[in-house]
Structure formats: C-alpha cells, structure tokens
Amino acid sequence: xxxxxxxxxxxxxxxxxxxxxxxxxxxxxxxxxxxxxxxxxxxxxxxxxxxxxxxxxxxxxxxxxxxxxxxxxxxxxxxxxxxxxxxxxxxxxxxxxxxxxxxxxxxxxxxxxxxxxxxxxxxxxxxxxxxxxxxxxxxxxxxxxxxxxxxxxxxxxxxxxxxxxxxxxxxxxxxxxxxxxxxxxxxxxxxxxxxxxxxxxxxxxxxxxxxxxxxxxxxxxxxxxxxxxxxxxxxxxxxxxxxxxxxxxxxxxxxxxxxxxxxxxxxxxxxxxxxxxxxxxxxxxxxxxxxxxxxxxxxxxxxxxxxxxxxxxxxxxxxxxxxxxxxxxxxxxxxxxxxxxxxxxxxxxxxxxxxxxxxxxxxxxxxxxxxxxxxxxxxxxxxxxxxxxxxx
Amino acid sequence: xxxxxxxxxxxxxxxxxxxxxxxxxxxxxxxxxxxxxxxxxxxxxxxxxxxxxxxxxxxxxxxxxxxxxxxxxxxxxxxxxxxxxxxxxxxxxxxxxxxxxxxxxxxxxxxxxxxxxxxxxxxxxxxxxxxxxxxxxxxxxxxxxxxxxxxxxxxxxxxxxxxxxxxxxxxxxxxxxxxxxxxxxxxxxxxxxxxxxxxxxxxxxxxxxxxxxxxxxxxxxxxxxxxxxxxxxxxxxxxxxxxxxxxxxxxxxxxxxxxxxxxxxxxxxxxxxxxxxxxxxxxxxxxxxxxxxxxxxxxxxxxxxxxxxxxxxxxxxxxxxxxxxxxxxxxxxxxxxxxxxxxxxxxx
Numbered sequence: 001x002x003x004x005x006x007x008x009x010x011x012x013x014x015x016x017x018x019x020x021x022x023x024x025x026x027x028x029x030x031x032x033x034x035x036x037x038x039x040x041x042x043x044x045x046x047x048x049x050x051x052x053x054x055x056x057x058x059x060x061x062x063x064x065x066x067x068x069x070x071x072x073x074x075x076x077x078x079x080x081x082x083x084x085x086x087x088x089x090x091x092x093x094x095x096x097x098x099x100x101x102x103x104x105x106x107x108x109x110x111x112x113x114x115x116x117x118x119x120x121x122x123x124x125x126x127x128x129x130x131x132x133x134x135x136x137x138x139x140x141x142x143x144x145x146x147x148x149x150x151x152x153x154x155x156x157x158x159x160x161x162x163x164x165x166x167x168x169x170x171x172x173x174x175x176x177x178x179x180x181x182x183x184x185x186x187x188x189x190x191x192x193x194x195x196x197x198x199x200x201x202x203x204x205x206x207x208x209x210x211x212x213x214x215x216x217x218x219x220x221x222x223x224x225x226x227x228x229x230x231x232x233x234x235x236x237x238x239x240x241x242x243x244x245x246x247x248x249x250x251x252x253x254x255x256x257x258x259x260x261x262x263x264x265x266x267x268x269x270x271x272x273x274x275x276x277x278x279x280x281x282x283x284x285x286x287x288x289x290x291x292x293x294x295x296x297x298x299x300x301x302x303x304x305x306x307x308x309x310x311x312x313x314x315x316x317x318x319x320x321x322x323x324x325x326x327x328x329x330x331x332x333x334x335x336x337x338x339x340x341x342x343x344x345x346x347x348x349x350x351x352x353x354x355x356x357x358x359x360x361x362x363x364x365x366x367x368x369x370x371x372x373x374x375x376x377x378x379x380x381x382x383x384x385x386x387x388x389x390x391x392x
Numbered sequence: 393x394x395x396x397x398x399x400x401x402x403x404x405x406x407x408x409x410x411x412x413x414x415x416x417x418x419x420x421x422x423x424x425x426x427x428x429x430x431x432x433x434x435x436x437x438x439x440x441x442x443x444x445x446x447x448x449x450x451x452x453x454x455x456x457x458x459x460x461x462x463x464x465x466x467x468x469x470x471x472x473x474x475x476x477x478x479x480x481x482x483x484x485x486x487x488x489x490x491x492x493x494x495x496x497x498x499x500x501x502x503x504x505x506x507x508x509x510x511x512x513x514x515x516x517x518x519x520x521x522x523x524x525x526x527x528x529x530x531x532x533x534x535x536x537x538x539x540x541x542x543x544x545x546x547x548x549x550x551x552x553x554x555x556x557x558x559x560x561x562x563x564x565x566x567x568x569x570x571x572x573x574x575x576x577x578x579x580x581x582x583x584x585x586x587x588x589x590x591x592x593x594x595x596x597x598x599x600x601x602x603x604x605x606x607x608x609x610x611x612x613x614x615x616x617x618x619x620x621x622x623x624x625x626x627x628x629x630x631x632x633x634x635x636x637x638x639x640x641x642x643x644x645x646x647x648x649x650x651x652x653x654x655x656x657x658x659x660x661x662x663x664x665x666x667x668x669x670x671x672x673x674x675x676x677x678x679x680x681x682x683x684x685x686x687x688x689x690x691x692x693x694x695x696x697x698x699x700x701x702x703x704x705x706x707x708x709x710x711x712x713x714x715x716x717x718x719x720x721x722x723x724x725x726x727x728x729x730x731x732x733x734x735x736x737x738x739x740x
Contacts, residue, residue: 140739170739172406172431174577222576252740255577255696283738294738314738359736 078145082344082351087115094126101129104307106137107342107351124153128160135167136276138310138335138353143167156187162242165249166280174222174253181246182225190240191232201228226250241267241277248280257288275304279311286314291321309335313356316363325366330388332360336381337390352381360384405430405731406577410567410592411584412436414445414544414712417551418720419584419705423727424558430731433578434555437566440548444586447605447678449627449634450542450713451493451616452476454510457685462509468718469510475717476540489546489630495616496520498534498663503620506533514539528663531619541616542713543629567592570702574695580730581693582703582723586681589706595687598707600679602643604652605636610670617663622710624659632673635660641682648675683707688719690726701730 087093090112097112113130116123131146147164150157161184168177182201185191195201201224229247236243244267251260264281271277282297298315301308312335319328335356342351357376364373375383385391407430409420416434424432440446452473456465479490492515511517520534528534552562567573569592573581589595610633618625627634638652653675661668683706690703705723708715 138739166740170737174406249740253577254575256575280740283740286738310739317736317738320736355736362736 079142079149081114081118082111084344085111085115085118086343087112088118090115093119094123094129097126097133098129101133101136104305105341106133106307106309107339107344109133110137110139111342111344122153124150124157127153128157128163131160131167132163135163136308136310137339138313138356140167140171144171158184158188158242161187162245162249165246169249169253177249177253178222178225181229181250182221184246185225185228185232191228191243194228194231194235198224201225222250222254226254239266239270241270241274245277245280248284252284252287255287257284257290260284261288261290273304275301275308275311278304279308279314282311282318283314286318286321291318294318295322307338309338309353309356312338313353313359316356316359320359320363320366325363326388328363329360329367329372329384330390332356332363333381333384333388333390336360337385340381405579407432407580407582407727408573408576408578409434409582409584410436410573411586411588411706412439412548412562413443413584413586414448414450414542414548414551414716415586415705415708415719416584417548417555418716419582419723420560421551421555421558422717422720422724423582424555424560426724427727427731430727431561432555432559433561433563435563435565435567435573437564439552439562439564441545443544443548444678444681445544445548445712447603447676448544448710448713449605449625449629449636450489450544450547451618451627452510452514452539452542452714453497453618453622454508454711454714455621456509459685464722465715466509466513468715468722470513471718471721472714472716473510473513473540476542480540484550486630487546488550489543491541491630492538493541493616493628494536494538494614495618495627496524496528496534496536497618497620498525498528498531499620500531502533506535508535511535511537541627541629544713546630570693570700571695574700578700580701580703580727582705582727584705584723586706586708586712587679589681589687589704593702593704595683595707598681598683598687599642600644601682601709602638602640602645602677603636603680603710604638604649604656604675604677605634606653606656606675607632607673608635608667608670609633609673610667612666613664619659619663624656624663626660626664626667633667633670635667644679646677646679648677680710681707681712682709686711686715686719688722688726690730703727703730 090096093112094116097109097116100106100109100112110130110133113126113133116126117130120126127146127150131143131150134140134146135143144164144167147160147167150160151164154160161180165177165180165184168174168180186195226247229243229250232243233240233247244263248260248263248267251257251263261281261284264277264284268274268277268281278297278301282294282301285291285297286294295315295318298311298318301311302315305311312331316328316331316335319325319331336352339352339356344351357379361373361376364376372384372387375387405427407423407427409416409423409432412434416436420432420434423430452469454465454469456462476490479485479488480492485491498520506519507517515538517535517537520536524536525531525534556562567585570581583589583593585592587598587600589598610628613626613628613633616625616627622637623639625634625636636656638656653672657667657672686707686709687704690701692699693702703723703726705719708719
C-alpha cells in the first residue's frame with residue numbers, strides 16, 4: 001500500500017531541487033553556524049531568558065484568564081476574541097468565514113467565525129471551523145479551546161475530535177490526545193463495536209478521565225488505543241483516511257515516525273488533494289529527521305493551499321534543519337505577513353503567532369546579521385520584509 | 393470534558409526524570425520550577441520511605457571527588473547549603489525536616505587539608521581548641537562547625553509537594569531501559585537512578601558502598617561527632633540519633649548485619665559513652681550509589697530511530713544530600729542546553 005504512495009514523493013515531480021541539491025554545502029554551513037551559535041553562550045542565555053520571560057507572561061495571562069478579562073464574554077471563557085472585530089454583526093458571517101477558510105484567507109476567516117460565534121455562542125459548527133482554522137493559522141491554544149467548546153456542545157463530532165487529537169499532540173499533551181482518539185472510535189458507528197467487552201476503555205468519559213489522572217496509565221493506554229486502531233484498519237476492506245490519520249497521530253505520539261509516515265501516505269492515497277494531510281505527512285517526516293522529504297510534502301501542501309500558514313511555518317523549520325537559514329527566514333516572514341493581513345484593527349503584533357517569531361529569531365541568529373536579529377527582537381516586520389526583498 | 397485542568401500553561405517540551413531519591417526530586421523540582429514551558433514527569437520504582445536517601449543521616453559534609461574541578465564541587469556544596477539554610481530558618485523547617493546541627497569532626501592523625509573545601513559555606517567553622525579535644529584522647533585534631541541536617545523522610549515528601557505544585561507529575565513504575573522512555577516520546581531524559589544506572593545505562597563504574605546505621609533514643613545528645621573519614625559518626629536528629637556506620641565496598645546485602653550493629657555501638661560508645669545506655673529504635677541499611685566521580689553530564693543516545701538527549705546526574709556516593717541542589721542546578725543547565733538543540737517541532 002505504501003510503495004505506490006512513496007513514488008509520489010520522488011524529487012523530480014516536485015521541484016524543491018534547487019534547495020536539495022545544495023544540501024552538502026548547506027549541511028557544512030549549518031554545522032559551522034551551529035558551532036558558532038553554541039559557543040556564543042551569551043546569545044543562548046539571552047534567548048533562554050527571553051523564552052522564560054515569554055513562558056512567565058503566559059503564566060500571567062493564564063492566571064488573569066480566571067478573572068475573565070473584558071474581551072472575553074462569560075460564555076466563551078478561555079477564548080480570546082479580537083476586541084475590535086469589523087465582522088461582529090456581519091450577516092452570514094459563518095458561511096463567509098467558512099468560505100474564506102477554504103480559500104486560505106485564514107486571518108479574516110478567524111474574524112468572520114468569531115463574528116458568527118458572537119452572534120450565536122451555541123453554534124458548535126462555527127466553533128469547529130474556528131478551531132481547525134486557528135490550527136491552520138498556527139495558533140494552537142486558540143484551536144484547542146475552540147475545539148473543546150465545539151465538543152461541549154456536540155460531544156460526538158468526529159472531525160472536531162480528530163482535530164483536537166492533532167492539536168493536543170502538537171502541544172505535547174499525549175494523554176489527552178490519546179483520549180480524544182479513543183472517543184473518536186467510541187463515537188464512530190463503524191468502529192465502536194471494537195470496544196465491546198473492553199469496559200475500561202468503553203466506559204463513560206468521566207470515569208476514563210479520572211482514571212487516566214492516576215498514574216501509570218500513560219504508556220499502556222497509548223498501546224491499547226493504538227492496537228484498537230490497528231485492529232480497525234485490519235477489518236477495513238477499503239482504506240479509511242480518517243482512521244489512518246488517527247493512526248498517524250498515534251504513531252507520532254509514540255515517536256514511531258516511519259509507521260506514521262505509512263499511515264498518512266495511506267490516507268493520501270484516498271485523498272491526494274488534502275493539504276492538511278500533506279502537511280501532517282511533512283511534519284511527521286520532519287520530526288523523524290527526514291527534512292528533505294518533508295520539504296517536498298510541505299511544498300505540495302502549499303501548492304494546494306498557498307495561505308496555509310502552519311505549513312509555511314513547518315517549511316521554515318525544515319529549512320533550518322537543512323541549514324538553509326535565508327529560505328527559513330523568508331518562509332517565516334511570509335507566514336507573519338499573511339497573518340498581518342488580518343482586517344482586525346487591533347495592534348498587528350496581536351494577530352501574529354509568537355512561535356513563528358521565535359523560529360524566525362533562530363533562523364536569523366544563524367545568519368550572523370545582528371541588525372536583522374535585533375529587528376526581529378523588536379518585531380519590526382517591515383524592515384525584515386525589505387531586507388529579504390519580500391512584497392508586503 | 394477535554395478541559396486542560398491541571399496544566400493550564402501550554403507545555404511544549406517534555407522531560408522525564410528517573411529516580412525518586414533526593415537527587416531525583418531535587419533535579420525534578422529545579423527543572424519544573426525553572427522551565428515552566430516543560431512538562432516534567434518523575435518516574436521511580438521506589439519512593440520515600442524506601443529510598444537510599446531515607447537511610448542517609450543527611451548531614452551536609454563532603455569529601456571531594458578526585459577528577460572534578462574543586463571549584464565546581466565547592467559551588468555544588470554552596471548552592472545546596474544556600475538552598476537549605478533559608479528552609480531551616482523558615483516556618484517550613486520541621487515539615488521539610490531541615491535544621492541546623494552543630495558538632496565536631498575529629499581526626500586521629502592530622503588531615504592533609506586542615507580546612508576542608510567547603511569550610512567557608514558552613515557556619516562558624518573553626519579548629520577545635522585543646523579544651524574541646526580533651527574528651528577525645530585518641531584524636532589529635534578536630535574541626536567545629538554548624539551545618540545543615542536534612543532528613544529525607546520529611547524532605548522527600550515536602551519536595552514532592554513542591555514538585556507537584558510546579559506542575560510536575562509523579563509515576564511509580566520500574567524503568568528497565570531508556571528505550572521505554574524514548575518510545576513514550578519524551579524530549580529529554582534525566583537519569584538520577586543512582587545505583588540503578590548500572591543496569592539502566594550499563595555503567596560498570598557505579599558500585600554500592602554498604603552503609604548500616606542504628607537509630608537510638610538519646611535526646612540528651614545535641615552535638616554531632618564524626619570520626620575522620622566517617623567510619624564512625626553520631627548525628628542527633630529530629631526524632632532520634634543516627635549512629636553509624638559501615639563502608640563496605642561492593643557489598644550488595646540490604647539485610648541488617650547484627651555484627652555490624654554491635655561494632656557500630658562499640659565504636660560510637662567509645663566516642664560518646666552515654667550511648668551505651670541508649671535504647672536502639674531501629675537498624676537500617678542503604679547502598680550508597682558510589683562512583684569514582686559523580687556523573688553530571690549529558691550525551692546523545694540513539695534509541696530506536698531517534699537521537700535522544702540524556703542528562704546524567706548520579707553516582708553521588710555518600711554525598712547525595714550534600715550535593716543534591718547544586719548538582720540538580722548543574723543538571724538543569726544541561727537540560728537547558730539540550731532544549732536549545734531540540735529544534736522547534738514541526739506541527740501536524
């Protein structure tokens with residue numbers, strides 16, 4: 001099943017070659033840059049301090065959250081709405097937001113979907129699309145909160161469960177991700193029979209949750225859920241791309257990246273135009289130290305959806321790993337400028353992702369151009385766009 | 393039902409600490425408190441009161457390791473006592489089991505270093521006067537000082553609380569090899585397994601030095617007495633006086649040896665005659681996780697298909713409590729370096 005799909009990844013078909021053929025020298029360059037950066041302890045100390053400061057600020061905002069800041073209505077606790085949303089009272093905000101999201105205008109899709117929710121906070125579909133759009137927009141915290149809200153309103157929404165499992169995996173919350181996938185099986189009419197006779201897994205979500213808090217469940221639950229998914233896959237006559245996506249996520253959790261690659265390739269054999277799948281394949285390849293192949297997968301995702309900010313960010317990370325720092329920085333800058341196109345009248349830095357800025361700083365730090373690094377530190381996107389000859 | 397309850401902060405990196413003794417918990421607390429973006433899990437098969445640390449008297453005294461720069465060992469000692477002194481002087485002291493202890497270290501022969509490398513960090517270090525030494529006729533030389541005593545039967549539960557408060561998770565589980573941890577996807581593994589490192593990472597340089605101690609009821613004793621290199625010692629504690637000891641190299645016996653007990657009581661009674669009238673409350677045995685040099689370093693280990701950074705912090709011998717916080721901070725620095733090298737992860 002995978003051989004034919006692997007063929008799809010051949011270099012010839014996707015171009016990317018200009019970058020890849022330079023690998024040898026880039027690798028050397030990367031090693032040199034890496035050594036230079038590592039020896040610069042002062043730089044790392046500063047970086048560390050900055051990162052910790054960021055984390056500390058997250059603490060603060062998280063704590064403030066409990067006191068419900070003014071921008072958050074009591075019904076939507078935990079999700080930060082844009083304070084100045086031009087689409088607040090927009091008619092058909094959901095339909096238009098959904099369309100914008102499909103078109104890849106993610107920042108404005110977010111505004112429209114928020115508008116739809118402000119008009120009807122019980123609209124579970126709007127929460128779902130907002131969640132998946134925020135994930136594509138490289139805003140994981142917002143994605144998780146939105147998907148959780150969707151599932152509160154509509155607990156057996158399979159798409160939301162799968163999307164939540166992905167977002168939780170990305171943030172290292174393996175146990176919760178595993179649980180979401182178990183829920184996905186439990187609510188899936190095709191597979192719920194597999195849970196019969198497995199009372200500890202089929203049990204009510206509440207008791208499941210209580211149990212998982214206790215302790216050693218971690219690794220054993222992952223194994224059990226993985227086995228269930230594999231069993232389901234064996235019973236299927238045709239490849240179920242959603243089931244394979246779940247398997248891909250589970251193998252990512254257990255760091256079995258080659259198996260995860262197989263699963264996503266299987267899903268792609270059914271849905272070759274699914275840019276989300278191409279990105280998931282790319283991310284899996286990248287996390288399994290196969291950055292060159294990852295670049296090809298991201299390239300495909302971006303061909304299908306040029307506004308896909310997450311994939312653009314991922315492509316930048318792979319460029320760092322391949323030692324192509326200039327290309328990396330260009331990709332991060334492109335992603336940031338796309339986010340800035342938001343029609344929110346809020347300060348522009350509030351619509352851009354912190355982790356894209358952080359990755360940009362890593363790339364710039366390896367280019368030995370302190371003035372650019374300084375510009376990134378103060379968030380001067382215009383200066384950087386100019387320095388990289390990028391259109392605004 | 394999917395709400396993120398306990399860990400509201402987004403955790404982007406996962407660190408696992410193996411070992412539930414004083415070194416494991418100190419390291420886990422350091423990491424969890426300093427790196428709030430890390431999700432820290434401590435895994436061990438034994439916890440207090442069943443760890444080697446629980447047998448230790450926990451007095452802050454130390455001999456140097458031969459091949460580690462003395463300044464570094466000094467720093468470890470200083471950082472540990474500077475961490476414990478404020479606890480001893482706070483309202484937490486009794487709960488944490490941390491308090492000041494004064495007494496004497498006495499020598500039959502003039503030691504090579506009249507002033508040990510840590511003398512500046514304990515309180516009121518001085519050479520004993522002849523008048524003080526008079527009661528120890530077999531001893532030529534002595535040092536008097538006030539140091540900290542940290543009793544792990546209290547300290548470990550207190551540290552566990554502190555660790556959980558910082559968002560740490562505790563799992564009771566035997567870890568047979570690092571592969572198990574890697575397959576659970578941890579970004580960094582911290583090895584504080586003490587003697588367990590022999591099998592966990594196949595370190596043949598780590599070996600047990602067996603120590604047997606007695607707990608006796610002698611509330612009239614207020615000063616510790618330590619003979620030379622610690623063959624015999626008397627340490628008054630919160631609930632009893634610890635008297636010891638033995639230093640049996642490569643001896644794996646965890647059972648009490650009655651002959652050792654007899655020998656310990658004789659040796660200690662010759663230093664402190666009133667002990668012969670003290671009631672023995674209990675006897676325990678611990679295996680000091682010894683190594684020529686304590687191992688605090690990091691390495692990349694190939695586990696399955698993945699290079700995983702591993703930070704080692706084990707082999708403290710009898711100085712686990714003494715160097716616990718200092719080596720934990722050192723390990724924290726190494727974990728930070730590992731995290732720097734962990735590239736941002738691609739997102740699915």
